[in-house]
Amino acid sequence: MQIITTKKELQAMVEACKATGKTIGLVPTMGALHEGHASLVKRAVNENNVCFVSVFVNPTQFNNKEDLAKYPRNIQRDAELLETIGADFVFAPTPEEMYSEEEMNTTFDFDFAGLDKVMEGKMRPGHFNGVVQVVSRLFYLVQPDKAYFGEKDFQQLAIIHHMVEHSSMAGTFGNLQIIDCPIVREASGLALSSRNERLSEAEKKTALAISKTLFASLEWAKEEGATVADVQQRVIDSINAIEGLEVEYYEIVDQTSLLPTDTFDHAIGCVTVYCGPVRLIDNIKY
Numbered sequence: 001m002q003i004i005t006t007k008k009e010l011q012a013m014v015e016a017c018k019a020t021g022k023t024i025g026l027v028p029t030m031g032a033l034h035e036g037h038a039s040l041v042k043r044a045v046n047e048n049n050v051c052f053v054s055v056f057v058n059p060t061q062f063n064n065k066e067d068l069a070k071y072p073r074n075i076q077r078d079a080e081l082l083e084t085i086g087a088d089f090v091f092a093p094t095p096e097e098m099y100s101e102e103e104m105n106t107t108f109d110f111d112f113a114g115l116d117k118v119m120e121g122k123m124r125p126g127h128f129n130g131v132v133q134v135v136s137r138l139f140y141l142v143q144p145d146k147a148y149f150g151e152k153d154f155q156q157l158a159i160i161h162h163m164v165e166h167s168s169m170a171g172t173f174g175n176l177q178i179i180d181c182p183i184v185r186e187a188s189g190l191a192l193s194s195r196n197e198r199l200s201e202a203e204k205k206t207a208l209a210i211s212k213t214l215f216a217s218l219e220w221a222k223e224e225g226a227t228v229a230d231v232q233q234r235v236i237d238s239i240n241a242i243e244g245l246e247v248e249y250y251e252i253v254d255q256t257s258l259l260p261t262d263t264f265d266h267a268i269g270c271v272t273v274y275c276g277p278v279r280l281i282d283n284i285k286y
């Protein structure tokens with residue numbers, strides 16, 4: 001496995017792969033890798049001739065400086081994990097290598113047909129512009145055949161699909177296929193997240209109530225006369241009743257439009273919860 005830190009080196013490697021007709025799988029990450037990322041990388045390794053993994057804590061997608069500063073970073077441990085699961089190249093640039101000063105400070109305003117205006121987009125203004133800025137840059141640099149993303153960030157995935165299939169950028173990434181990968185959970189149900197590293201053991205136990213409540217809500221949705229509004233409120237009340245947890249939002253929306261829905265058909269519930277100071281997200285499909 002080779003670790004690359006410059007765009008020039010990266011492009012040379014990509015060109016060499018393309019010249020020999022190799023298919024490329026890309027797994028974009030912000031590092032602090034866990035079994036969830038590992039499942040994406042394993043799939044990319046299996047489905048492509050070459051697997052590139054980017055490890056880059058993208059400053060332009062953080063609207064909270066403290067969150068950016070506290071985001072866990074450990075490239076050594078990440079590289080060890082990636083080596084054992086068969087990644088071929090790790091691209092780990094500095095922010096200065098990735099962006100010019102102007103790019104770092106420019107606010108892009110992409111059009112995502114409203115997908116970026118709800119839930120995470122409402123709570124974290126500018127977040128998805130930063131995500132698209134870095135993901136589109138990675139797509140241009142790596143020219144992957146397939147790119148792998150986890151469904152835990154369901155809204156991010158919807159926006160990336162929109163970017164590749166419908167936005168003004170559609171068609172500029174060749175035949176790129178976006179591969180949706182299911183949420184990976186601990187045996188306890190807790191969705192794996194790099195942010196879990198910031199939870200104390202006690203907070204980790206408390207956080208279990210999030211996935212437990214989401215799974216329970218699948219049953220609540222089947223109860224006679226259950227409405228989306230009732231189930232939504234019951235989830236919020238149940239999580240808020242646990243000391244140490246505070247729901248920022250729980251919305252049951254249509255899986256395609258991400259707009260509120262009054263039916264459980266094709267619906268997904270997306271939650272953001274503060275567990276102490278740590279902001280956790282999770283979701284469940286009805």
Ligand code: PAF
Binds near residue numbers: 028131156
């Ligand atoms: O999901 C993430 O880890 C990040 O948002 C991504 C897609 C790597 C872009 O920085």
